[in-house]
Amino acid sequence: MICSRLTSACLPSLCLRSLWLDHAAIRSPWLLPRDASAHGLALDHHLLLNLWIALALLALAHLILLIGLLARRHSEPTQLWRIEYLPLAALALLFAALTLKAERLWASSRYTGASPTALQVEVTGVQFAWYFRYPGPDATFGLTNPSLVAPGEGNPLGLSSTDPHSADDFVSSQLVLPANREVDLRLRAQDVIHGFSIPEMRLKQNAVPGQTIHLHFTPTTPGTYAILCTQLCGLGHYRMNATLLILPPDQFATWLAAKQKAAP
Amino acid sequence: MTPPFNTPPAQPHPASSTSPRLRAALFSTDHRVIGIQYLVLALIAVVIGTLLSLLMRIHLVWPDWPLPLHGPILPEDYLALVTIHGTIMLFFVLTTAPQAGFGNLILPAQIGARSMAFPALNAASFWLTAAALLILLSSTFVPGGAAISGWTAYPPLSAVASSGPGQALGMDLWLTSIALFAIASTASSINTLTTILRNRCHGMTWERLPLTVWGWFTAALLSIIAFSVLLAAILLLFCDRHAGTSFFLPTGDLVNGILHQGGNGSPLLWLHLFWFFGHPEVYIAILPGMGLTSMLLANFSHRRVFAYRTMITTTLLIGLLGILLWGHHMFVAGLNPFASSAFSISTMAIALPAAAKVLSWLATIWRSRPSYKTPMLFALGFVSLFLTGGLTGPILAQPILDEYLHNTFFVVAHFHLIMAMAGIFGLYAATYYWFPLLTATSQHPGRLLSEPLGHLHFWCTLLGAYAVFLPMHLTGLAGEPRHYGQLTGIPGPGGSLSPAGALLSHTLPLNRFITYAAIFLATAQLIFLFNLARSLRKGKIASSNPWQATTLEWHPSMNPFPPLPASDTPEISVHRAPCHYQPCHYQSNKVEVSFLPQWAPIPFEQDEIEDVTDTKPE
Numbered sequence: 001m002i003c004s005r006l007t008s009a010c011l012p013s014l015c016l017r018s019l020w021l022d023h024a025a026i027r028s029p030w031l032l033p034r035d036a037s038a039h040g041l042a043l044d045h046h047l048l049l050n051l052w053i054a055l056a057l058l059a060l061a062h063l064i065l066l067i068g069l070l071a072r073r074h075s076e077p078t079q080l081w082r083i084e085y086l087p088l089a090a091l092a093l094l095f096a097a098l099t100l101k102a103e104r105l106w107a108s109s110r111y112t113g114a115s116p117t118a119l120q121v122e123v124t125g126v127q128f129a130w131y132f133r134y135p136g137p138d139a140t141f142g143l144t145n146p147s148l149v150a151p152g153e154g155n156p157l158g159l160s161s162t163d164p165h166s167a168d169d170f171v172s173s174q175l176v177l178p179a180n181r182e183v184d185l186r187l188r189a190q191d192v193i194h195g196f197s198i199p200e201m202r203l204k205q206n207a208v209p210g211q212t213i214h215l216h217f218t219p220t221t222p223g224t225y226a227i228l229c230t231q232l233c234g235l236g237h238y239r240m241n242a243t244l245l246i247l248p249p250d251q252f253a254t255w256l257a258a259k260q261k262a263a264p
Numbered sequence: 265m266t267p268p269f270n271t272p273p274a275q276p277h278p279a280s281s282t283s284p285r286l287r288a289a290l291f292s293t294d295h296r297v298i299g300i301q302y303l304v305l306a307l308i309a310v311v312i313g314t315l316l317s318l319l320m321r322i323h324l325v326w327p328d329w330p331l332p333l334h335g336p337i338l339p340e341d342y343l344a345l346v347t348i349h350g351t352i353m354l355f356f357v358l359t360t361a362p363q364a365g366f367g368n369l370i371l372p373a374q375i376g377a378r379s380m381a382f383p384a385l386n387a388a389s390f391w392l393t394a395a396a397l398l399i400l401l402s403s404t405f406v407p408g409g410a411a412i413s414g415w416t417a418y419p420p421l422s423a424v425a426s427s428g429p430g431q432a433l434g435m436d437l438w439l440t441s442i443a444l445f446a447i448a449s450t451a452s453s454i455n456t457l458t459t460i461l462r463n464r465c466h467g468m469t470w471e472r473l474p475l476t477v478w479g480w481f482t483a484a485l486l487s488i489i490a491f492s493v494l495l496a497a498i499l500l501l502f503c504d505r506h507a508g509t510s511f512f513l514p515t516g517d518l519v520n521g522i523l524h525q526g527g528n529g530s531p532l533l534w535l536h537l538f539w540f541f542g543h544p545e546v547y548i549a550i551l552p553g554m555g556l557t558s559m560l561l562a563n564f565s566h567r568r569v570f571a572y573r574t575m576i577t578t579t580l581l582i583g584l585l586g587i588l589l590w591g592h593h594m595f596v597a598g599l600n601p602f603a604s605s606a607f608s609i610s611t612m613a614i615a616l617p618a619a620a621k622v623l624s625w626l627a628t629i630w631r632s633r634p635s636y637k638t639p640m641l642f643a644l645g646f647v648s649l650f651l652t653g654g655l656t657g658p659i660l661a662q663p664i665l666d667e668y669l670h671n672t673f674f675v676v677a678h679f680h681l682i683m684a685m686a687g688i689f690g691l692y693a694a695t696y697y698w699f700p701l702l703t704a705t706s707q708h709p710g711r712l713l714s715e716p717l718g719h720l721h722f723w724c725t726l727l728g729a730y731a732v733f734l735p736m737h738l739t740g741l742a743g744e745p746r747h748y749g750q751l752t753g754i755p756g757p758g759g760s761l762s763p764a765g766a767l768l769s770h771t772l773p774l775n776r777f778i779t780y781a782a783i784f785l786a787t788a789q790l791i792f793l794f795n796l797a798r799s800l801r802k803g804k805i806a807s808s809n810p811w812q813a814t815t816l817e818w819h820p821s822m823n824p825f826p827p828l829p830a831s832d833t834p835e836i837s838v839h840r841a842p843c844h845y846q847p848c849h850y851q852s853n854k855v856e857v858s859f860l861p862q863w864a865p866i867p868f869e870q871d872e873i874e875d876v877t878d879t880k881p882e
Contacts, residue, residue, distance in 0.1 A: 033743050033767060047665050054655040061651050064626050065644070074631035083627050084571055084620065091619050095612045095658055102662035103605055109664065110601035127427070127520070146516040146523055158518075191519040192421040193531055195596070195671060199743035199767060204667050208531055208598040209420055210514020226763035230671040230745045232414045234421060234428040235340040238748040241764035 033199050036225060036246065038180075038218035039109055040202040046101060053094070114184035114216035119177065122186040124157055125194030125207040128236030130227060131156055132175045135168075136260060141186070142166020149190070157190075170263040175244045178252035179222050187213040195231030198244055206231050219246045293383035298390050299369030300702065305394055306361035306691075312401070313352040314786050316345045321779040325772070327750050340429040342749030343412035347430075348400065350415035351438070355445050356397050358549035358687045363487070364389070364452050366552065366694050367480050369702065371456065373817035374474050376465025376836045376863075381458035385451050392448035396441045403430075403437035411438040414747065416538060419512035419531050423504045426520040436505070439498050446495040453487035456480055465816070467838035471576070472862065474815045474842045475569065478576050479555025482583040483548045489587060490544040497537035504529070535597055539590035546683050547586040551579065553690020554621060554650075557643045560693055561625055562843040563813050564640035565632035566859070569843050570624045578617035578624075585614040595663040596670050604663040611661035618654055622647065637811065638718030642693035645726050646686050652730075653682025656737070671747075673771075674740025677733045685729045692725070692792070699799070700806035701817060711803030712810060717795040721788065728785030735778050739771040751775065814842045814861045838862045 035044055122133040122141055135141045142165035149158035159166045177183055187196055189207035196215075197204040205215045229240035247255060289297060322329060323337045323345075330336045337345075372380055380386050403410045412430040413422045417438065425432040460473075460481050473481075503509040510526035512534045517524040562569045569575060591599060591607030625647050634640055656678040660666050669675060695702075696718055700710030744751070751768040761769070809818040816822065819836060844860040860866075 031738075032741050033770075043664060043668065046662075047659075047668065050659045050662070050665060054659060058652060058655050061622065061626065062648065065629070065647065068626060068630040068632070069634065069644075071631045073633040080571055080574075083630075084574065084623050087623055088616060088620055092616055095615055098658065099609060099612050099662065102664050103608065105664040106601065106605065106608075106662070109667075110604075146518040149518055191517065192424075192427055193418050193597075195745075197671075197745070199668070202668050204596050204670055206597045209517045210528070210530055211532075211598050213598050224763050226743075226767040228743075228745055228764055228767075232343070232412075232418070232421070232747040235338075235343060235412060237343070238339065238750050241762065243763050 034221075035200065035202060036219055036221035036223060037201040037203070038220055039105075042105055043202045046105060050098060053098070109217070113214055114182055118182040118184040118216060120184050120186070121175065121177070122188065123175070123196055123207065125187075125189040125196065125229065125233070125240075126156065127191050127234050128229070128240035129156075129173070130175070130194075130196070130229075130240070130242040132172045132242075133157060134170055134172065134256070134259065135165075136170060136263060137168055138165055140165040142169050146190070168260065168263055170259050172259070174242060175227060176252065176255055177219050177244065177246055178249045179219055179246050181249065182216055182218045185215040185217075187215055192233050193231050194229050194233050194240070197228045197230040198225055199228070200225040201244070204230060219244075222246045222248055291387065293387045295368045295372055295380040295383065295386060298386050299365055299367070301390050302360055302365035302368060302393070303702075305390075305397060306357050306365055309352050309356035309360070309397060310688075313349050313357060314789070316349040316352070318782060318786055320345045320349065321782045323749065324751065325776045325779045337749070339749050340409060340412050343414070343747065344404070344410040344430055344434075346747055347411050347414050347438070348404070351400060351442070352397075353684065354415060354545065354549070355442065356393070356400075358683065359449065359487075359545070360393060361691050362552035362556075362687070362694070363456075363480065363483050363548060364393070364449075366556075366691075366698065367452075367456055370694075370698060370817050371477060371480055372459060372463065373701075373819070373822040374477055374815050375460060375463065375468050376816050376819075376838060377459055377463030379463075380455050381462055382455050386455050389448040389452040389455070392444050392451075396444040396448065399437050399444065400441035403434045403441070406433040406437065408432050408434050411435045416542065417501075417534075418538075419501060419504065419534050420517055420519060420524075423501060423512050424517075424519045424522070424524070425505070426522045428520075436502075439502060439505075443495055443498045443502075446491040446498070449487050450491045450495070453484035453491075456484040457488070460484075465836045465838060468816075469838075471573065472838055472841045473576075474555070475558040475572075475575055475579070476552065476555040476815075478579045479552040482579050483551040486544040486548050486551075486583050486586060490541040490548070493537055494541035497534060497541070500537075501534065532594075532598060535594055536590070539593045540587070543590045543593065544583075544586045546679070547582060549683055549687050550650075550690070551582065553646060553687055553693075555579065556690055556694055556697075557625065557646045557650075558621075558628070559815065559842065560639055560643035560697060561628045561634075561647075563811055564637060564643070565629050565634040566812075566845040567628055567632050567843070568841075568845070570627035571620075572841060572843075574620060575624055578620045581617040582614060582621075585610060585617070589614060592661055592666070595666040601663070608661055608663050612658055615654075615658050615661075618657075622651060622654075636719075637696075638713065638715055638722060639693045639697035639811070641719065641722040642689050642696060645722065645729075646689040646693060648726070649681050649686040649689055649729060652734075653678055653680070653686060657682070669740060671745055672740035673736040673744045673746065676746055677736035677740060680736070681729070681733045685733065689725075689729075692722075695796075697811065698817070699803075700810055701822075703800060703803070704806075708805075709808070710806045711799055712806045713799045713803060714795050717791055717798075721791040721795065724788035724791065725785065728781060728788050731781035732778055732785050735774050735781075739774050739778070742771050742774075743767055744771045744775075809861070812859045814844055814859055816862055818861070819863050836863055837865070839865055 032044060035041060120135050120139065124131045133141065143160045143163040144158045145160050146158050148155060148160060157171060159169060187205055187207045189209045191209065194207045195204065196207050201217055201219060203217055205213060223246055225244040227242040227244050229237055233240065320342065323342055328336065368380065409430045411434045412428060421427045422431060422435055460477060500511040504512050508526060510529040512531050513524050513526060513529045515525060515528045558569050558575055589607055589610040591603055592611040595604045660669060660675060660678060696713050699713045704710030751772060808820050816836065840862055842862050846858045846860060
């Protein structure tokens with residue numbers, strides 16, 4: 001803990017952070033987009049730590065290179081352990097520490113699933129759109145059948161009308177979520193591999209046909225965010241995007257109720 | 265495929281001197297002629313690949329610009345540009361030129377062999393490669409156009425003809441081309457391995473092999489392992505496309521209204537097979553360059569290579585680890601997260617042998633006051649770009665960070681710096697360094713490329729490389745994804761700018777700068793082409809060993825070429841490891857340096873000998 005506090009204090013990362021947290025509207029084109037998720041802060045810290053370390057190593061190596069080229073000629077170095085094995089050991093320790101830190105973050109977001117109280121939403125990638133299905137009051141997703149898919153008839157996911165669970169399911173073209181509640185996404189793809197990505201939620205996961213992949217996160221800041229496709233999926237790849245709308249919990253409840261009422 | 269403008273007459277024995285020159289050059293089994301053929305093929309490929317990348321860059325910032333004779337660049341055109349650019353550069357430039365091109369030209373001479381082990385197989389490999397390139401390029405002209413699924417060709421996009429333009433005949437041609445390339449590359453690698461194993465001259469022990477040879481050796485080993493897997497994967501994909509199998513297609517897959525009801529395959533299988541090839545592939549591209557850089561830094565510093573044995577070990581270690589970490593391309597692909605952790609650790613591990621190499625390079629040139637000839641400049645540029653590109657590797661190796669950076673321009677910047685730019689700098693270093701050997705014929709000695717032009721070319725290229733690829737890290741951090749043909753004009757509800765449009769348009773100013781820099785970088789390469797064309801006829805005549813090199817390819821009987829018939833050439837023996845310079849310890853800046861090539865039998869005075877490999881001459 002002391003160590004991580006030290007690194008945050010030593011590095012100018014914090015002041016950079018405040019730059020894009022507070023001035024999102026006029027943020028510089030080459031910084032991270034603002035983070036609006038619960039897990040994003042730790043990720044950003046770790047990313048910036050890594051970037052600063054890489055930059056420092058880069059500068060150091062180039063400095064050694066330049067001094068080595070410019071300094072007076074001297075007999076060649078012979079102490080293998082000092083200039084090869086010692087720096088290697090130091091690098092090994094550094095990379096091990098970074099890996100360990102990264103693994104802890106990775107484990108906390110991916111090793112376990114969402115809590116049972118998390119909001120369930122199904123995300124389906126189709127050339128070239130994202131569909132978001134909510135399970136309705138019964139909290140159970142109805143069965144889908146690819147042979148029933150008929151986007152023209154308002155059934156883009158092929159919901160089976162014979163399954164009672166599907167009666168209250170409703171499909172949205174916009175992902176609407178409440179702030180500060182964990183979300184459990186079921187990621188699917190209908191045709192080819194798509195990449196589900198919300199940069200401002202620090203979230204990315206491929207949707208693979210034939211697989212259902214769970215992804216969980218907690219959005220924190222209300223607002224609208226971009227959902228992109230980041231896995232090349234065909235000619236409409238660049239315009240396969242959607243909007244994530246984070247609402248305060250009470251507004252979300254109103255939205256959900258209205259949608260459930262409208263559901264067939 | 266017309267032979268090179270400077271293809272030397274290939275007359276391995278007097279009987280063939282009666283055949284027409286063209287015929288002899290085309291069907292030659294002489295490894296030097298084949299090497300030059302490979303290099304010319306790579307030159308054609310790199311020119312096409314560069315022009316395609318310029319079109320991509322221009323389209324990205326001026327999307328409405330109509331391509332002459334074609335019209336506006338449509339989304340599928342952009343993706344075809346991406347796919348063909350990647351495929352051409354990776355296979356036909358970065359794999360072909362260092363491994364097959366310079367490997368054929370220089371490798372036999374460097375180990376004191378008179379020829380490659382299987383000359384006819386060698387020629388067959390080249391013609392298969394040429395056919396593969398021709399088939400790849402021809403796919404642009406078929407109905408539906410060239411494949412648009414990127415050089416990774418992930419199914420089901422690549423497995424189902426109905427999934428979009430280029431996925432029918434265009435994809436079949438892409439697969440055919442890569443399958444032929446895989447066969448050619450495997451054959452060529454078997455040839456390289458056998459040559460190194462069987463044809464070394466007397467005294468050329470493993471520890472005396474130049475590091476370039478170690479690079480070729482390891483890359484050949486990787487090629488055989490990796491390309492065979494790729495070939496198998498391509499055959500499976502072909503079966504999925506045409507024989508009704510479903511290795512990569514899950515049941516119930518619905519593409520463009522057509523339902524797939526076959527067996528229960530998985531696209532992840534393709535990702536595993538492809539990246540089991542795809543990751544070693546980048547080491548195949550870079551290892552020969554790493555070996556050459558080690559040798560050049562030592563040569564122009566008049567120093568031995570620091571920690572020669574460690575360099576051999578790290579080359580092999582990089583090869584070994586290189587085939588164990590394919591999964592780091594799949595952190596967000598739907599793997600078990602525990603598998604991602606394992607791949608993360610193996611990827612971090614490869615940073616250590618790579619770092620060991622950098623440390624050894626830095627130590628080799630440390631306070632050496634090297635001579636800054638153009639090959640040395642490009643070797644130093646290789647070190648710089650390798651560092652800059654390499655240092656972002658450990659960042660991408662952490663799955664939690666890859667979750668944000670995957671498939672953004674941060675990754676594009678990373679692999680272009682380390683593989684494309686460092687790889688190209690290795691190729692330039694090789695061309696400037698070995699140009700006398702490339703141009704020497706039995707009629708006249710070799711020529712040198714112009715030094716002033718070389719210096720100008722180097723500085724423009726280094727500046728351009730950094731100007732293009734450093735800012736890409738920033739657009740990647742800002743969230744710009746790869747494979748996006750358009751960054752603006754994505755309307756949201758009510759005609760307003762959608763959140764995606766707002767996010768992506770932030771990178772536009774920087775993207776404009778990158779495009780200008782890319783045009784500058786490409787234009788700077790004209791200096792090289794001009795230098796090449798001029799020096800072929802008017803270049804300074806080189807002495808038989810212009811760089812005071814210690815490796816065997818500069819042995820007088822290896823140069824001029826083609827060499828004398830085997831019966832007339834003196835037997836070559838090797839007496840020591842490469843890179844022996846005298847004196848080893850310098851007192852001032854103005855020491856007259858003498859060098860001791862591997863073939864020279866006269867040893868230094870006993871107290872000045874410092875054989876780095878500690879091996880006794882046989």
